Amino acid sequence: MGTDVTQGIRVEVRPRFEPAHSDVPQGRCIFSYRVRIVNEGSRPVKLLRRLWHIHDGLAPVREVEGPGVVGETPVIAPGERYTYESFCDLRSGQGRMQGSYLM
Template sequence: MYERITRDITITVEPTFLEEHSQPEKGHFAWAYRIRIENRGKETVQLLTRHWRITDAKGEIHEVEGDGVVGEQPVLDPGASFEYTSGAPLPTPSGFMVGSYGMETEAGEPFRVEIPAFSLDSPYQNVVIN
């Protein structure tokens, strides 16, 4: 599990390699990741946008930006949380992801919440020990 707190918003990520959706012989590797967003602050906030930076094992970077998450722009009252699961394919057996959410307070103040960097590991990656 990976966790990061920004401005009293806790983001927890749990990635899982999806063997059944991967085809290593064709250079296709798939992961799911479960994210929990928890508002530990004192003000109601809304998640409006997302930005991801996905890096494969060759160093190729793919950026993704868009509105909300899984078709939603959740509103989080103090003490509330929101969970969702999404996925990421890569052409390599490992990589990592990092990102941020664009949030806004009830008063209309925009701010960014950092998503912790997390690794996408599979049993097909070559491990080199120095």
């Protein structure tokens, strides 16, 4: 699990390999991930955009960018949290994701 805090916003990401949805011999490895965003600050924030860089051991880096997450642009009040789940597919069983949110 990865955790980072910036300007009072805590982001926790928990990845998980999904063997039931993967076909490793065919180069299709599915990883789900759960993201929890906690507003530890004193003002509400709105999640406007996200940018992810997906690094795959067997493929070029992919960039996923756009408004909000999973079709939502949530407002997170102080002391509240927002959680969502998504997935990515990799050609290899090894990779990493890094990115940022615009609030």
